[in-house]
Amino acid sequence: MAKDKKLVEAITSMDVDFAQWYTDVVIKAELIDYSSVKGCMVIKPAGYAIWENIQKELDARFKATGVENVYMPMFIPESLLQKEKDHVEGFAPEVAWVTHGGLEPLQERMCVRPTSETLFCDFYAKEIESHRDLPKLYNQWCSVVRWEKTTRPFLRSREFLWQEGHTAHATAEEAEERTEQMLNLYADFCENVLAMPVVRGRKTDKEKFAGAEATYTIEALMHDGKALQSGTSHNFGDGFAKAFGIQYSDKNNKLQYVHQTSWGMTTRLIGAIIMVHGDDSGLVLPPRVAPTQVMIIPIQQKKEGVLETAENLRQAMAEAGIRVKVDATDKSPGWKFNEQEMRGIPIRVEVGPKDIANGQAVLVRRDTREKIVVALADIAAEAAKLLDTIQVEMLERARAHRDEHTYTAHTYEEFKELADTKPGFIKMMWCGDEACEIKVKEDTTCTSRCMPFAQEEIGEVCPVCGKPAKAMVYWGKAY
């Protein structure tokens, strides 16, 4: 019992110190460990298994839209990185440089990819000749490196895992359509798989990707009221195509530049899952992304028939397609409960001699802690139904929390007051001028998260400068 308490006490309460709570959960749920490589993390089995589920879900959705996977080199020669002016300015300050291969200095230094636009462009310039070669819908799963000064597990680390899609199209319209299609795919994925509601919108020019014409984003609200950019989709127009000379001959045999997009999601999503759903007992995983969905914990497991019943229940659920395990280790049930809760496993099944005598078991929801007694024979059907219910209700709760923490400011005074006292999104009109974004950031540390696709008319002027408003913007303090 002392031991049980120790595990729980080791987590800081999220109300006391949210940042420390986050770090505690990441470590105690065994998602990552720190490594000897400064700013880089080791993703442990429990963390990597979540990433594998994210990959499986996203990859299937990509392929259903015609996307194919490829693999580009991890190095970018400096001259290639420099071909697109805005892009190099955005990334050069934060890349890792390789200067020696084996015992010899390189003739030209290369960076480890921070993102692969330049490599895809270089490839497309050789690969694309005719309109018959279009569209190209390529994606790759890989790791990238950005030499961040301050790092946090999953949220900001020097190396992280991601996917990056890079497409080339014959027309501007097709590129725009693909940019929006992928953003919507991301949003649907976040809502349906991660149970995480997102705001879809467009980044201001100040916040857009280096080299992009337009950046679309999905923004999620964490439990502490901070925003997290959870996925982006960029329309490059023909800017990269001109810098790299990517042309195709159209049906009239005339040379045209292609129009390109890119879009990415990263292991940062695991940080989002933690901060949207977690609680003071640890992780709470949405069933669809949980590596283990049900943990069966036998009570008085040395009594006759208990482990056998647990194993029968496991088999019944496994056959129904549920990811289920039995914890038959020699730890105490209380310790096992704490571990299952810490790891965010959506359902715990408790089954002991008394339950068996009554022909029943107890399902315990991780998200609400509700206990449900079910007949042993119904376990697979009941657990499957409950997993669906949990998935739906986790999204509803997260949406309610997000909506409760979304405020509207009609004046700049009101905005500053909200920014100071109410963690969350703040909706405010904006004139379109970068100067006002800078002022807001200086005054409040809030940044423009996005101009949501779903615009609302909440005023006619920009409260910061008084000039006519161009768009409603979601503002927030961000990770």
Added chain:
Amino acid sequence: MAKDKKLVEAITSMDVDFAQWYTDVVIKAELIDYSSVKGCMVIKPAGYAIWENIQKELDARFKATGVENVYMPMFIPESLLQKEKDHVEGFAPEVAWVTHGGLEPLQERMCVRPTSETLFCDFYAKEIESHRDLPKLYNQWCSVVRWEKTTRPFLRSREFLWQEGHTAHATAEEAEERTEQMLNLYADFCENVLAMPVVRGRKTDKEKFAGAEATYTIEALMHDGKALQSGTSHNFGDGFAKAFGIQYSDKNNKLQYVHQTSWGMTTRLIGAIIMVHGDDSGLVLPPRVAPTQVMIIPIQQKKEGVLETAENLRQAMAEAGIRVKVDATDKSPGWKFNEQEMRGIPIRVEVGPKDIANGQAVLVRRDTREKIVVALADIAAEAAKLLDTIQVEMLERARAHRDEHTYTAHTYEEFKELADTKPGFIKMMWCGDEACEIKVKEDTTCTSRCMPFAQEEIGEVCPVCGKPAKAMVYWGKAY
């Protein structure tokens, strides 16, 4: 027709120039393209899809033995690489060095991982405390970098994709068991999925992995009679554990060093598939690893009912779990045949108005070119059966080729004669002395491939030096 010929003529015949044939196939089957990053390749969709199938098959087999996936940083600080003496000597000359992060020089340079023993050891030293923490059965899928001077697509490139398993065990026996288990898993995978027979054996000390106590290997024979090391499994004993201080307290509370293994397979396997099964028309893929198993090519596709029938056949086969496509582009059937053959798709279905009138279609095997007329209603069952047959017969043919090209030398003169005139494996006894290996290599360019587990008594002395023989060795010229 001129165009059809052009595609085929573009491949050098394998009998004329095997190396050029290989390069032609790799490019014409659109598996890779060269990149602007010297020595690195772009893996294109057709190549990456093969790798995805390899990953899926291997990953499931690993997990069935209790292995869990993790992700380690891609960088290794120089001091970490240097901890195990043999290991650093083996790898330091061929790593890429990162010296700058962003605009600043690093305090300590780091290499891009050539392999991750040092990172796993560093991690295990922190992670493992008690016998309860053992075994650790971790694997990662990633890319690694080795600064090779001469490169060839898939076979030897500066960056390649692989998996690396790293395990830690309480006893030497368990480590040895795991080393052999993984080698056998690799061998079964090669034979059952890639239809590629392999010789299982142990590397000589000269050829073993830097830092290993023993390296086991599977060696395959390519069509040109050269050997390809296709997977390795290493037993490290407690050498790394001592260098990195990886200790656990046993049941008597006594500190013990762990015993470790590592094992890996790489994108090199794609090169092996090409060189074992390919022919002068291009790639020949074993059905189990083929991204597309059946290509339906409609004949006179503008005629009424042809495309509809093709689509019905596709649906019937897809429902039976076959990976099937219809090529309904406006290319000529002949051109489509050539493409399907070049890409190594195991079965082509030809269906035109005459076939439809007769209620039939023609299945054409890629491997033997045999044509089989089947009733439209039986297509799914017949295609599934034929895929199984092809899989089995490809392995049998490859095994027959390997056996026909495996020779026995009783004298060193005989060995030199065989090495000079008969491409293939040569079996010869060996005294265990590295000097004889060096002499064989100098005289013939043959290296010791392995001491096979299945030893044969083909003599009592080492024909090179005349001393008593310790083992029979497979020798060969290798990629």
